[in-house]
Amino acid sequence: MGALKPWHIAVLVVVLILLFGAKRLPDAARSLGRSLRIIKAETKSLHDDDRDLAEKADAQSGYQPLPPQQQVAQPQPQQFAQPQQPVDPVQRVREN
Numbered sequence: 001m002g003a004l005k006p007w008h009i010a011v012l013v014v015v016l017i018l019l020f021g022a023k024r025l026p027d028a029a030r031s032l033g034r035s036l037r038i039i040k041a042e043t044k045s046l047h048d049d050d051r052d053l054a055e056k057a058d059a060q061s062g063y064q065p066l067p068p069q070q071q072v073a074q075p076q077p078q079q080f081a082q083p084q085q086p087v088d089p090v091q092r093v094r095e096n
Contacts, residue, residue, distance in 0.1 A: 016025065 020028065
């Protein structure tokens with residue numbers, strides 16, 4: 001009852017040719033093939049990205065903290081020179 005017979009396929013091909021024309025069918029098939037290749041490449045890259053993330057997570061799970069380092073002596077704060085007396089910006093412009 002639901003089986004496709006050769007004459008069903010022939011009728012389908014004739015209807016497609018009448019609807020789209022003989023020139024447009026090869027172009028449509030070509031663009032469909034390109035689209036499928038793009039989708040396949042994108043899904044493959046998504047799987048690769050997931051695999052890379054899983055590998056990075058596994059690498060980080062083996063993380064060992066570094067042993068504590070010896071303490072370094074803190075540098076003594078230096079004595080800074082006394083700041084100069086503030087200059088009025090208006091006076092500075094007048095001098096130049």
